[in-house]
Amino acid sequence: MEDNIINVTVVDREGNEHQLLAPTDMAMNMMEVCKSYELPVEGICGGMALCASCHMYVLSDHDLSEPSEDEENMLDQAFFVKSNSRLGCQIKISEGIDGLKVQLAPVGGE
Amino acid sequence: MIHTDIIIIGAGPVGLFTVFEAGLLKLKCHLVDSLGGPGGQLTEIYPKKPIYDIPGYPSILAGELVDNLMKQIAPFKPGFTLGERAEKLEKIDEKLYKLTTSKGTEICAPVIAIAGGLGCFEPRKPPIDNIDIYEDKGVDYIIKDPEKYRGKKVLVAGGGDSALDWSIILADIADEVALVHRRTSFRGALDSVEKVMELAHAGKINLITNAQAVGLNGNGVLKEIIIEEDGKEKYSYAVDHFIPLFGLAPKLGPIGEWGLEIKDNAIVVDTLDYSTNIPGIYAIGDINTYPGKLKLILCGFHEGTLMVQSAFKYIYPDQKLSFKYTTVAGVNGFE
Numbered sequence: 001m002e003d004n005i006i007n008v009t010v011v012d013r014e015g016n017e018h019q020l021l022a023p024t025d026m027a028m029n030m031m032e033v034c035k036s037y038e039l040p041v042e043g044i045c046g047g048m049a050l051c052a053s054c055h056m057y058v059l060s061d062h063d064l065s066e067p068s069e070d071e072e073n074m075l076d077q078a079f080f081v082k083s084n085s086r087l088g089c090q091i092k093i094s095e096g097i098d099g100l101k102v103q104l105a106p107v108g109g110e
Numbered sequence: 111m112i113h114t115d116i117i118i119i120g121a122g123p124v125g126l127f128t129v130f131e132a133g134l135l136k137l138k139c140h141l142v143d144s145l146g147g148p149g150g151q152l153t154e155i156y157p158k159k160p161i162y163d164i165p166g167y168p169s170i171l172a173g174e175l176v177d178n179l180m181k182q183i184a185p186f187k188p189g190f191t192l193g194e195r196a197e198k199l200e201k202i203d204e205k206l207y208k209l210t211t212s213k214g215t216e217i218c219a220p221v222i223a224i225a226g227g228l229g230c231f232e233p234r235k236p237p238i239d240n241i242d243i244y245e246d247k248g249v250d251y252i253i254k255d256p257e258k259y260r261g262k263k264v265l266v267a268g269g270g271d272s273a274l275d276w277s278i279i280l281a282d283i284a285d286e287v288a289l290v291h292r293r294t295s296f297r298g299a300l301d302s303v304e305k306v307m308e309l310a311h312a313g314k315i316n317l318i319t320n321a322q323a324v325g326l327n328g329n330g331v332l333k334e335i336i337i338e339e340d341g342k343e344k345y346s347y348a349v350d351h352f353i354p355l356f357g358l359a360p361k362l363g364p365i366g367e368w369g370l371e372i373k374d375n376a377i378v379v380d381t382l383d384y385s386t387n388i389p390g391i392y393a394i395g396d397i398n399t400y401p402g403k404l405k406l407i408l409c410g411f412h413e414g415t416l417m418v419q420s421a422f423k424y425i426y427p428d429q430k431l432s433f434k435y436t437t438v439a440g441v442n443g444f445e
Contacts, residue, residue, distance in 0.1 A: 044228060044360065050155050051359070073297035076269040077357045079237050081292065106237075 006098040010034055011059070013104050022093040030056065030102065031088035041104065047089035052078040054088035055105040062097050080106050112189060112217040114140040116421055117209050118225055119196045119365070122150020124395030124410030125225035126179040132418045133186030133444065134436065137425070140189035140217055142196050142209065144230045149176035151227055154358065165408060175407075185443025191215050195230055197364045205390060205425070221390050221421045224370075224377060225410070226397040229360035236267065236354045240326055248332020249352045259284045259351060265335050266290070267323050268355035271298040274306050276355065281314045288316040288347065290323055290337060326352065365397075373399055383420030384413045390424060392417045 004025045010018045022033045031054035034041040045051035049070040055078040058064065064086065067075070071090045075081050085105065091097065116132055118125045121143035129139045145154055149172075157173035164170055170178075194211035202208045205220045233251035235241060241249055253259075256279055263286040266277050274296060277289045289306065296303045310317040318337060324344065325336030334346040362375050371378040371387045376399035379385060384392050394417050395410035403409075422431055 045155055048156060048159065053359070069297075072293075073270070076292060076297055077234065079234075079356075 006093065006095060006100075008033065008093075008097065008099070009060075009101040010037075010039060010056075011101070011103040012039060013106060024094050026093075028093045029089045030054070030091040030093070030100075033093060034088060034104075039104070041088060043089065045089075049074050049087055049090055052087060053107070055081075056086060056088045056091075056102040057082060057105055058084045058086055058091075058100070058102055060099060060101040062100050064091060064097070078105065111208075112140055112191075112215070114138045114189060114217065114219045115425060116140075116221045116223050116418070117142065117207070117217050117219040118188075118223045119143075119209070120150060120225035120227055120395070120397070121145070121148040121190065121192065122225060122227045122395065123152055123175060123179055123407050124227075124414055125150070125223070126176070126183055127411050128223055128225060128394065128414035128418060129183040129186050129188045130179075131415045132421070133183065134434075134439075134441070135418055135422045135431070136444075137418060137422060138188075138444065139186070139223075140191065140219070142191045142194060142211060142215075142217065144193065144195040144212070144232075146193045148180060148190070148192070149173070151360075152176050154231055161407070163406065163408060185441055187444045191217065195363060199364075199368050207390065220425045221392070223414070223417060223421070224365060224386075224391065224393040224397055225395045225414070226362075226365055226393075227360065228396055229365070229375070230363040231358035232361050232363070233354075234356040234359045236323065236356060238323060238326060241354075244326050244328060244332045244352070247330065248328060248350060249326070249354070251354065253353065256280060256283050261285050262350040263348060264288070264351045264353060265323065265347060265349045266353045266355060268357075269293060269296050269298075270355070270357065271302060272355040272357075274298040274302040276353065277315050278302065278305050278309065281309050286316065287314070288318055288349075290318045290321050292320070292322055294319045323352065323354070376403075384417040385420060392421065 005021050008020050020037050031043045042053040044053045052074045071087050115137040116139045118139050118141045121141040132139050152172035159172050160169045194213045197212050198210040200208045207222055209217045260283050262284050264284045265288045266273050267290045269291040280287045309315040321337050321339040323335050324338045327334045334348050336344050337347050338344045377393035379393050379398045381400050384394050386393050394413040396405045
C-alpha cells in the first residue's frame with residue numbers, strides 16, 4: 001500500500017466490480033470516493049446524512065464504527081435496507097478500511 | 111393571468127437573491143416553487159445546519175439565511191406561487207413566455223430564470239409492485255385534506271416526523287389508523303413519538319413495527335396491504351388508504367422536457383450570462399452546468415447577478431443600463 005492510499009472495491013448496480021484508490025489524508029468518505037470515480041452515487045445532500053442516496057451494502061468483514069443516530073434515521077428513508085446497509089457518506093476513508101468491499105444498493109422507488 | 115418581468119422557477123436561496131439583483135434594475139419577479147414555502151433545499155433538507163461559506167457570515171443556519179434573504183428582497187415585492195410545480199412552458203409571442211403550473215396558474219413574462227436547484231422535490235415512492243395502479247385509488251403520497259379519511263381505514267408507513275404527525279392527526283378522524291415502520295424506534299420529534307406511543311396504548315393507533323408493506327391488492331381500488339413482519343409470515347391488512355411517507359427526493363421533472371440542453375441532470379449554460387440554448391431562458395444555481403461549475407450557494411448568487419444584467423438588455427434592448435453601487439444609489443424598493 002502506497003503511503004496514505006488504500007484500495008476499496010465497489011460493486012455497481014449491474015454487478016460490475018470497480019477497484020478504487022482512496023486517500024486517507026483528505027477527510028474523504030466512501031460517497032465522495034465513488035463520486036470522484038463517477039460511479040452512480042447521487043449524494044444529494046452532499047454528505048450530511050440527510051438523504052440516503054449513498055446507501056450501500058458492506059460486503060467485507062471490516063470493523064466499521066457503529067452508525068450514528070442520524071445515519072440510522074436516514075436508513076429509515078432508504079429502501080431495500082439489509083443488516084449490512086450503511087450510508088457511504090458516513091464511512092470515513094482510513095487505513096483501517098483498506099480492502100473494503102461494498103455494493104451500491106438499488107435506488108428503488110421513484 | 112399573472113404578468114411580470116422575470117419568472118423565477120425555484121424559490122431557493124439563489125432564486126430569492128435574484129429578486130434583489132433584478133429589483134435594483136427595476137425588474138419585477140414572480141417565483142414558482144413546488145414546495146409550500148421559500149428556501150428550497152435549505153428549508154426542506156437542512157434548516158438547522160450551519161453554513162460556513164456564505165460571504166460575510168462565519169456561520170449562519172440555513173433557515174436563518176432564508177429568513178434574511180426574504181427580508182432583503184421584500185422591498186421589491188416579489189410574487190410567489192408556492193405548492194405548485196412549473197409544468198408547461200409555451201412561447202406565446204416573440205418575447206413572451208407563458209408558464210402554467212400543476213394547478214393551472216398561468217404566469218407570463220419575457221424572461222424565465224430557472225433556479226430549480228437539484229430539481230422538484232417529489233415524494234419517494236416505496237418499491238412495491240403495482241403501487242402506481244393504486245395511486246389516487248387508495249394510495250396517497252400527500253395529504254391535502256385529512257377529512258378525506260374520515261371513517262376510513264388508513265395505513266401510514268414511515269418512521270419520521272411526517273408519518274408520526276399524520277398518524278396522530280388521523281387517529282381522531284379515521285375509523286382505524288395503523289402505522290407501519292421497519293424499525294422499533296422512530297426518528298421524529300420526541301413529543302410526537304411519545305404521543306404516538308400514548309395513542310397506541312389507548313388503542314387509537316395500531317402500531318406495527320419491525321415490518322414493511324410489501325404488496326397491495328384490490329379490484330380497481332385499494333382493498334388490502336400485504337405486511338411482512340421480521341421473521342413472520344406475510345399477512346394481509348384491510349384498508350381503504352395507504353399513505354407512504356418516506357420523505358422527498360428531487361427530480362428534474364417537466365424542466366427536462368422544454369427543449370433545453372441537459373447534461374447529467376443539469377442545464378447547460380453559457381457563462382457569459384448563464385443563458386441556455388433558448389433565448390430568454392436562463393439557468394442559475396445548482397440546476398446549471400458548465401466547465402468548472404461548483405454547486406455552491408455563493409456561486410448561484412453570482413450567476414443570478416450576472417444573469418439579470420443580460421435579462422435587462424434582452425427585455426429593453428434600446429435602453430441604456432446604468433451600473434450603480436447600492437452604496438451610491440441605495441435600495442429603491444417598488445411602490
